[in-house]
Amino acid sequence: MSRTVYVNGQYLPEEEATVSIFDRGFLMADGVYEVTSVLGGKLIDFAGHAARLERSLKELDMEKPEAFDDLLEIHRELVARNGIEEGMVYLQVTRGNPGDRDFAFPDPATTKPTLVLFTQNKPGLADNPQAQKGIKVISIEDIRWGRRDIKTVQLLYPSMGKMMAKKAGCDDAWLVEDGFVTEGTSNNTYIVKDGKIITRNLSHDILHGITRAAVLRFAKEAQMVVEERPFTIEEAQGADEAFFTSASAFVMPVVEIDGNPVKEGKVGPVASRLREIYLDESRKAGV
Structure with a gap:
């Protein structure tokens, strides 16, 4: 069964999710991420992960994605759609797709960050032998x-x-x-x-x-x-x-x-x- 993932404002089947080959996360590793665990269908330490994400973005002078204030809702929606009881939600923000490869940061007025989230189902996560x-x-x-x-x-x-x-x-x-x-x-x-x-x-x-x-x-x-x-x-x-x-x-x-x-x-x-x-x-x- 296909997972539902989130890419730049859309919930999509994983087979339909794409990111540009010119995205700076792909070309420059110009991105940050967070992994939030799920136990009993609930997110663990979400506030801490969101705060660290904000700090990482600030340290790299990277713009927040437009959906930053909706991240808790997006996490919950993905957990619900994918039926995750135990597992993880992976989140990644990159500086986005400037349209061509360049070492210099693109103008944030013309290039929006890329935001991607997906779940990983891990039954028995808490009971790891x-x-x-x-x-x-x-x-x-x-x-x-x-x-x-x-x-x-x-x-x-x-x-x-x-x-x-x-x-x-x-x-x-x-x-x-x-x-x-x-x-x-x-x-x-x-x-x-x-x-x-x-x-x-x-x-x-x-x-x-x-x-x-x-x-x-x-x-x-x-x-x-x-x-x-x-x-x-x-x-x-x-x-x-x-x-x-x-x-x-x-x-x-x-x-x-x-x-x-x-x-x-x-x-x-x-x-x-x-x-x-x-x-x-x-x-x-x-x-």
Whole structure:
């Protein structure tokens, strides 16, 4: 059965959805995106994703799409039309189609942004069996551009990182710069040592994760100690626990790093508890 997608003001069967070959998202990776999870047919952390999208657009001096104020309604409509109970809504905004290829930004008075949304149906998203056994990661050099706090569609190196991990028989890669872990290929990273949750502080070096913000808030409400600072791969390998957070994986335990088990190589209590709290609270607050 064909999905219904959204392209520049129209709900269309996916087979009929098109974007120009001159669109700057295609030619220049000149675009930003957001992914919002759906649980029980409701959107999770939508307000946070909308706020980050607005920030990304502003940082790139990109115009808001005309339908920006209607994004919640559009998300809900796509969820309803496609019958999504558990899954995701992907949103992408590009600088649009100026009519020809040019490095210089087009005049915003003559070129409107391109807005595309589509759903992905993921039954069992919240009950991912990997959360019960944990995942394995490798470490790789972080050679991405410096503005990782902007959620751009420049995802080639993260994709390569995931393929490096797959080739090594692992699930994901953690990126390392100047000796410290920045983040995962598509997630924020954490370790737990002596009851303390340690995660890299916010800066241009990492994405300001929406799930990260929620999980840290829940951790503090649960009287857990949080320290925001960089950590090394060696620290992570010697930690009591390790995990990552993202909009699609929520809280995911990491049990092995570069072939070395974290603690006993088993899922720990802090990550398990945070995942439980996050899913419970998110379901209650879904819109």
